[in-house]
Amino acid sequence: MTRVLHVLDHSLPMHSGYTFRTRAILTAQQAAGLEVRGITGQRHAADGPQVETVDGLTFHRTPGEAGGLPGLSEWREVARLAEAIVALAKEWRPDILHAHSPALCGLAAIRAGRALGIPVVYEIRAFWEDAAVGNGTGREASVKYRLTRQLENHVVRHADRVFTICNGLRDDLAARGFDRDRIGLSPNGVDLSLFGEPPPRDEQLAAELGIGDAPVIGFIGSFYDYEGLDDLIAALPLLRERHADARLLLVGGGPRDEALRAQAAASPARDAIHFTGRVPHAEVERYYSLIDVLAYPRKKSRLTDLVTPLKPLEAMAQRRIVAASDVGGHRELIEPDVTGVLFAPDDPADCAGVLAHLLDRREAWDRMRDAGRAHVAEHHDWAKNVQRYQSVYHNLLGRSVEGASGAQNPQRVPQG
Template sequence: MTRVLHILDHSLPLHSGYTFRTRAILKSQQAAGLTVRGVSGPRHADAGPEIEEIDGLTFHRVAGRFAGPPGLSEWREIEAFREGIEGVARQWQPEVLHAHSPALCGMAGLRAAKRLGLPFVYEIRAFWEDAAVGNGTGREGSLKYRLTRALENRVVAGADAVFTICKGLRDDLVARGHDGEKIGLSPNGVDLALFGDPVARDDALAHALGIGAGPVVGFIGSFYDYEGLDDLVAALPALRQRHPHAQLLLVGGGPMDEALRAQAAASPAGDAIVFTGRVPHAEVERYYSLIDVLAYPRKHSRLTDLVTPLKPLEAMAQRRIVAASDVGGHRELITDGQTGLLFPPDDPTGMAASLADFIDRRDSWPTMRKAGRAHVAAHHDWARNVQRYQRVYQDLIGHDGSAVA
């Protein structure tokens, strides 16, 4: 029974796309017969015990705070995390170390693996220098951007095997000169066992929020600038010219929350825009039930071209109708006119026209719902995706397995 230690930036009980993907991977590997644990680094911002059991999963914690100028503080963090990983590994005796981006986790894992004589797998979910640009905390081409990219290159070069979540990330690494033969795909996925038939419309919630007959266009997630929600708000007046009762439901929060509320208040369609704020994860399905078209209007950027999001897959798994901007990350998930709609990015007028036409063709939606669910089942079900890891693990253990000293 293969024992795999996953090296993580953060984990459950924190809720994020990162932690939900981690949970899906570990639970699927458990179901496939692997023995797994996780170890999170100093950026896991949750005050919990040193070893934590959550949802049938075991997580070890490596804590600490690191001062110093940029570069030095990160190196101190890497070394502390490396030491913590080695401590867990010597106690638990894994056969494989599997680190997940960012590169700080990757470098800590790589250094630990070399010292322990263990195979090392590195998984990239996004290039974090581009994610920093997308969420407004970094600038493309800055010193920090270039250092982060260089660190990632070192980890990829040193890893025994690499996974990326989508083709865009893999192609970018190959273009940098990395060996494509050792870079596999582990696409975003869902546990289809968690997604049955969609729940009926929650009329009580609709009444409480002031949601009418619609059509209702909605977004559920984090309000970052790259998500393009300002374009969706700007598109609503034109959409209502053709569908006068259309409403926009925005569920969640984030850095753009205040700006979006101000934009909505100034909009001629402001009375048709409903903000709920953040809602408990257990309640999200009720909000999904009110939405006719789940919209993902991501802006065109390096980040959105290279990275595939999880939310559209979750929506398709629930047989929901999805519409998304025509950027690279969405094109890997959605086939226009078959499993959903692709509309022009950064173009509220074009977005409104596409959505209006799409609503006019709603008689095609039942077929689209079935096609979306079938696409997820065929290409993004964790019960199948987990086999990609197992093949690589067995190959590495067969060639390079060794016990921890």
């Protein structure tokens, strides 16, 4: 039985889009008959034992804490993670190291893979220099931005195979000179077994929030600047010119929480904007039940043009209506007027107009819901998508055996 060790920045029990994708991959691989474990670097911030089982998945931790002078601290993190991988491999003996971005994880896996003589797969979920710009913690074209990009190129160049989560990332690597045909695609997905028929509207919660029977536009997630929630708040008064009872429900929290609440308080539609704060994961489904249209008004940037989000897929899997800004990451997921609708990014007026037109066309909603669910089942079901990894693993392991008997080393992704 093939053993795969996933090298991760952080994992469950922490909750993030990153950890939920990891859980989906490992769970699907276990169901497909692989033995899997995860190992996290020093940036995993949750307290817990050195070996931890969460949701039936086993994770190993790298001892010590990240910190120190910039540059030197990252170098030490890579060294400690590589050492931890090698130490674990002597006990558990994986056949494949499957590292997930950031590039620090990939570099540690490559060092460990060379020491152990086993192949390394590197998977890019986002370019972290662009994610830092989107989160407000980095600046495009800064020294750190350029160094992070160079490190990413180095890891792609030396990994035995590379995956990205979407075409935007793969196309960007191809533009850097890497062979597009040597970069696999493992799109964001959902475990459809978790999504049955959507629950009925939670009337008690609607009453508690003061929503009543009004049409509800909603967002559930983290409040980062690139999510564009300020544009959604600015769109609501314009939407209410055509649908006077429309409400906006914002579920979650994050760095923009305070600024968004201040903007809402100053809005002429302030009484129709509802913030819930963060809610327990087990309660999220109740809030989904209140929302007629899930809105994703991401701003246009390198991050949003290159990276596909998970939330719209989860909404479609639950047979929810999806409206999103017309950025590259959304265009990969949503076929306009078939599986959802798109509006111009950074444009509250167009957002309001598209939402108003959508609320006018309720007769089309069932068709749109069916199409969205069918799209997810065909292209984004982890039970199917996990097979994309299997063929690459088998190919690498076959060549590793050949290499051990005197053949050339496994072919690497060409230099960019």
